[in-house]
Amino acid sequence: MQHKATVTSLINGVLHPKNVVAQLVELGVSHYVTLPDSETAHMYKALMAEPSITLVPVSREGEAIPVAAGLFVAGQNPVVSIQNAGLYEAGDALRGLALGIGLPLVMFIGYRGHNRMGDTPDTAAKYLEPFLHMWRVDYFVVESDDDLDRVPVAFERAAKTNQPFAVAIGTEYAKESSEELGGE
Amino acid sequence: MITYADACRVLNESRGDAVAVTTMTQTKYWNQVSQEPDLDIGIANGMSKASSVALGIALGDSERSVFCLDADGSLLMNFGALATIAGMAPKNLYHFVFNNGIYSVTGGQPLPSPNVEYAKAAEACGYAAAFKFDDIESLDSALPEILSSAGPILIEIIIKGEPQAEGVDQTWESNAQMPLQLRALRKRLTGNDDWGPGGPFI
Incomplete structure (x- = not known):
């Protein structure tokens, strides 16, 4: 018998970038160190409209954690935003310059391929949670605005433990109009 | 050719009071004079990422100069950092690249290409300026003007290679030292002794 996998997303609800940005502002985030990916494109636009947070685009994901470590040492409050595939590329930086130094850093990880069914054809999704477990990085999954109360908890946990904490973004950010982003 | x-x-x-982010053999010699x-x-515990850490510090404390004493092999492993640094354009970052064409700490094996022009690469990426020196007198006399100019500036230094026969002296002891150094630096830069223990070393 042949089984045809159904990969339709089971995620309900929408994740609005402006709501995430509002939380980052409230939490006093100073820098958003990122390499954009397709799922977070709209978040990038929302951040460009937020003057209190400095965007730091990097050329490769492995740079993001070291840049954030330097910012933290200088008294800033950075976050990192990279895709799951990029997190794998950044593995040694995570080891040496986050876990290895006890860096309280919240990392937003794009959960590419996530569909809530477990079985996904995208290995970037398949390996994310095992990867985080293996590296002993605690995490929450955020799939919609309803989950955003987990974000402040992630910051509290990172600060309390002096360890990185991941927020896996399990859906594509919603597109918002220029009016919603404060544009004309 | 210049010695370390x-x-x-x-x-x-x-x-002056610049922060110094060092890596590999530079750390050993810098610690003797600092x-x-x-x-x-x-x-020591962040393969090739000295320039990225230096960028973060430079962005986070824009009033203070930051020296990065990078290595050619390290920069090749993190080459995209040139574009990242150029893009953020920190005026206070001075990126020194010690070019000896070899992996000193692993015994002196040659780099994939001995002909990379790091100063030209930095200029091409958009650094404010880049220089190359192969004698100590020229470097010494040019430094005051370079350091009074707005960065990011890359200074390539042609170094006499010193391959280490018995491997690098930066494993456990240096790995354990780095978290303490980072905490001391944060305390110095912010005035706050607020970064508690964490990680495997403290």
Whole structure:
């Protein structure tokens, strides 16, 4: 018998970038160190409209954690935003310059391929949670605005433990109009 | 050709109160001349990422100069950092690249290409300026003007290779030292002793 996998997303609800940005502002985030990916494109636009947070685009994901470590040492409050595939590329930086130094850093990880069914054809999704477990990085999954109360908890946990904490973004950010982003 | 010891000596003489982010063999020689250990970080447990850490510090404390004493092999492993640094354009970042064409700490194996022009690459990526020196007198005399100019500036230094026969002296002891150095630096830069223990070493 042949089984045809159904990969339709089971995620309900929408994740609005402006709501995430509002939380980052409230939490006093100073820098958003990122390499954009397709799922977070709209978040990038929302951040460009937020003057209190400095965007730091990097050329490769492995740079993001070291840049954030330097910012933290200088008294800033950075976050990192990279895709799951990029997190794998950044593995040694995570080891040496986050876990290895006890860096309280919240990392937003794009959960590419996530569909809530477990079985996904995208290995970037398949390996994310095992990867985080293996590296002993605690995490929450955020799939919609309803989950955003987990974000402040992630910051509290990172600060309390002096360890990185991941927020896996399990859906594509919603597109918002220029009016919603404060544009004309 | 310049020796590590001479290069670190003249850089230290011009350092002022700059933060110094070092890596590989530079760390060993820098530690012999530095008078400001609370402003030093030896990146031992972050393969090739000294320039990225230096960028973060430079962005986070824009009033203070930041020296990065990078290595050619390390920069090749993190080459995209040139574009990242150029894009953020920190005026206070001075990126020294010690070019000896070999992996010193692993025994002197040659780099994939001995002909990379790091100063030209930095200029092409958009650094404010880039220089290359192969004698200590020229480096020494040019440093005051370079360090009074707005960065990011890359200074390529042609170094006499010193392959280490018995491997690098930066494993456990240096890995354990780095978290302490980072905490000391944060305390120095912010005035707050608020970064508690964490990680496997403290």
